[in-house]
Amino acid sequence: MEKGRKGVRMEELLRELVEAPSVSGYEDDISALIKKELKPHVDQVRSDRIGNVIAVKGKGSPKIMLAAHMDKIGLIVKYVNKDGFIFFDKLGGWDERILPARNVVIHGSKGPVAGVIGCKPVHLQERDEAKKPIKLKEMFIDIGATSEGDVKKAGISVGDHITNAGTLRKLRGSRVTGHGFDNRIGCLVLLEIAKSVKIFKGTLFLVGTVKEEIGLIGVRGSSFSVNPDVLLAIDTTIPGDVPGMSSEEAPLKLGSGPSLEIKDQVSVVCSQVKKWVTETAKRGKIKIQLNVSSGGATDASIVPTVREGIPSGAITVPTRNIHSPVEVADMRDVNNCVKLGVKLVESAHRYF
Numbered sequence: 001m002e003k004g005r006k007g008v009r010m011e012e013l014l015r016e017l018v019e020a021p022s023v024s025g026y027e028d029d030i031s032a033l034i035k036k037e038l039k040p041h042v043d044q045v046r047s048d049r050i051g052n053v054i055a056v057k058g059k060g061s062p063k064i065m066l067a068a069h070m071d072k073i074g075l076i077v078k079y080v081n082k083d084g085f086i087f088f089d090k091l092g093g094w095d096e097r098i099l100p101a102r103n104v105v106i107h108g109s110k111g112p113v114a115g116v117i118g119c120k121p122v123h124l125q126e127r128d129e130a131k132k133p134i135k136l137k138e139m140f141i142d143i144g145a146t147s148e149g150d151v152k153k154a155g156i157s158v159g160d161h162i163t164n165a166g167t168l169r170k171l172r173g174s175r176v177t178g179h180g181f182d183n184r185i186g187c188l189v190l191l192e193i194a195k196s197v198k199i200f201k202g203t204l205f206l207v208g209t210v211k212e213e214i215g216l217i218g219v220r221g222s223s224f225s226v227n228p229d230v231l232l233a234i235d236t237t238i239p240g241d242v243p244g245m246s247s248e249e250a251p252l253k254l255g256s257g258p259s260l261e262i263k264d265q266v267s268v269v270c271s272q273v274k275k276w277v278t279e280t281a282k283r284g285k286i287k288i289q290l291n292v293s294s295g296g297a298t299d300a301s302i303v304p305t306v307r308e309g310i311p312s313g314a315i316t317v318p319t320r321n322i323h324s325p326v327e328v329a330d331m332r333d334v335n336n337c338v339k340l341g342v343k344l345v346e347s348a349h350r351y352f
């Protein structure tokens, strides 16, 4: 019964996190939500000068830093033409082919404004044109405005951020879909660890980082100031269990547990972190997957270059259709990632 209530509560919190607009560089909404959720469970929580949220729990050694990036990929207003159509640029790694025909929300000075991404209709495209993906510069957002002045009246100006419309939806069983799971799922895991972890040795720093999707930016300053003995990033990763992909390409599966990122495009896990995570998972009887990937990066990838080098690794939740408006995850993987995170905090003193 208790477990059921916890599951519902976690899904509700994920819904709130998904609905927070905050794309890279515009993290105010999600940062406020994360601070509110963390406050009752930590000794102190603050934001640093560039917006990273840093919460502290416990005291002494070792210093353990858990980092989940708070931003998600999004779009940004670039130019408004005289007829009231809005042109935009990308924030983060979008697949441009999936942008046309999206419902979006523009976050202007007068609150959220609904819009759609339009392009030239298929009927009027030349035969060759129809075979090629539509370019970003050929897409526009239509908010129903009749002029440039009308867009201004709606409170929209250059630099405003744009998100996908829609919220969390339940699929079959324990699977859910939504946008921004990368990395609202990591934020959820971070918050649940903060709530669940009780007895451990050392100081736990729970950090929500900014601007990960546009260059792993927030973690550099926050890890420098915390100066932890170890940093564990919590993020999402790419499973290969969908049509058109193979295990040779991406061996992870949804529902088979959280993953330890062994290698990504930028870095390789530090050996002591690998030992800590694999042994703790084994002792705690938590099934994990090991990911050797040729793509992507996490906050953990960059911190071995901070100060004299901070040992790091990343635990991740497999997420299908990653960086799209219909990401799919399994709440069982989320739960097991929380369990693993708690056990890692409890066992960190044996390794660092």
Ligand SMILES: [Zn+2]
Pocket: 069, 182, 183, 212, 235, 236
């Ligand atoms: Zn991510």
